[in-house]
Amino acid sequence: MRTLAISLGNTSLFGGVFVDDRLSRTFRLAHGELHRLPAQVGKSIDAAAVCSVVPALTARVVTRIRRTWRIQPGMLTADTAHGLTIRYRRPRELGTDRLAAALGARALYPRRHVIVVDCGTATTVTALHRDGRLLGGAILPGVTLWVDALAVRTAQLPRIAPRRPRTAVGRSPMEAIASGVFFGHLGAVRELVARVRRESFGRGAAIVVGTGGHAPLFGHDGLFDALVPDLVLRGLHVFAASRKVS
Ligand SMILES: Nc1ncnc2c1ncn2[C@@H]1O[C@H](COP(=O)(O)OP(=O)(O)OP(=O)(O)O)[C@@H](O)[C@H]1O
Numbered sequence: 262m263r264t265l266a267i268s269l270g271n272t273s274l275f276g277g278v279f280v281d282d283r284l285s286r287t288f289r290l291a292h293g294e295l296h297r298l299p300a301q302v303g304k305s306i307d308a309a310a311v312c313s314v315v316p317a318l319t320a321r322v323v324t325r326i327r328r329t330w331r332i333q334p335g336m337l338t339a340d341t342a343h344g345l346t347i348r349y350r351r352p353r354e355l356g357t358d359r360l361a362a363a364l365g366a367r368a369l370y371p372r373r374h375v376i377v378v379d380c381g382t383a384t385t386v387t388a389l390h391r392d393g394r395l396l397g398g399a400i401l402p403g404v405t406l407w408v409d410a411l412a413v414r415t416a417q418l419p420r421i422a423p424r425r426p427r428t429a430v431g432r433s434p435m436e437a438i439a440s441g442v443f444f445g446h447l448g449a450v451r452e453l454v455a456r457v458r459r460e461s462f463g464r465g466a467a468i469v470v471g472t473g474g475h476a477p478l479f480g481h482d483g484l485f486d487a488l489v490p491d492l493v494l495r496g497l498h499v500f501a502a503s504r505k506v507s
C-alpha cells in the first residue's frame with residue numbers, strides 16, 4: 262500500500278510517500294514547481310491525503326493527483342472525521358496543517374499533553390490535550406518573515422539567511438540581525454510555549470514537539486523535547502488510514 266501525503270503551505274508543498282506504515286521519502290516543491298509532483302512521487306499510489314492552507318492552489322494539487330494516479334485524495338478539514346475536537350471558536354478557521362500536525366503528535370504520543378511548534382512561513386504553537394481536544398494556541402511570523410520585514414522596510418539592513426549565531430552581541434549588521442532574529446524568535450517561542458502550557462495544562466507535563474522547515478535551527482537550545490520534521494505528513498497518513506477503514 263503506497264500512500265501519498267501532501268501539505269500545501271504558504272512557501273512550499275511538503276510531500277511524502279508512505280509504503281504501508283513506513284515513510285519512504287519526503288520532498289519539497291516551491292509553488293512554481295507543482296507540475297513536478299508526478300515526477301517526484303513516481304509510479305503507483307493507492308491513496309492520498311492532502312491538507313492545504315493556500316485555498317487558491319488546492320484545486321490545482323487535487324486535480325494533478327486525480328489525473329496522475331486516478332485516485333480521489335482525502336482532504337483533511339475541520340469537518341472530516343479525524344478524531345480530534347477542535348476548540349477554536351470557529352473550527353474551520355484553524356489551519357489544517359496545524360490539525361495534521363496535531364494528528365501526527367497524537368499518533369506519536371497517545372495519552373500525553375502535547376505542544377506542537379511548527380516553524381514554517383509562520384511559526385505556530387498548538388496545544389493538544391491528552392483527551393483529544395485541540396485547544397488552540399498562537400501564531401507569529403516565521404523567522405524568514407522577520408528577516409524579510411527588516412530588509413524590506415529599512416534602507417541599510419541586508420537580507421540574511423536565518424542562522425544560529427555564536428554570540429548575542431553582534432558586531433556587524435549581519436551579526437546583529439542574526440542575533441536578533443534567532444535569539445528573539447527563540448525567546449518569543451519559549452514565552453509562548455510557557456504561557457500556552459500553563460493555561461492549557463497547569464502543572465501537568467506536556468511534550469513540546471518541533472516541526473517545520475526551520476525547526477532544526479532551534480534544535481539545540483532545549484526548546485523542543487523532540488524534533489519531528491515529518492509530523493504533518495505522519496498526521497496525514499493517520500488520517501488516510503482512518504478513511505480506509507471507515
Ligand atoms: N531539514 C531541514 N533543515 C533545515 N532547513 C530546512 C529543512 N527542510 C527545509 N528547510 C528549509 O526551511 C525553509 C522553510 O521550510 P518549510 O517548507 O517548512 O517552511 P515554509 O515552506 O516556509 O512553510 P510553509 O510553506 O509550510 O508555510 C525552507 O527554506 C527550506 O529550504
Ligand SMILES: CC(C)(CO)[C@@H](O)C(=O)NCCC(=O)O
Binds near residue numbers: 385
Ligand atoms: C498559520 C498558518 C499560515 C501556518 O501555516 C496556517 O496554519 C493558517 O493559515 N492558519 C489559519 C489560521 C489559524 O490557524 O488560526
Ligand SMILES: [K+]
Ligand atoms: K493571508
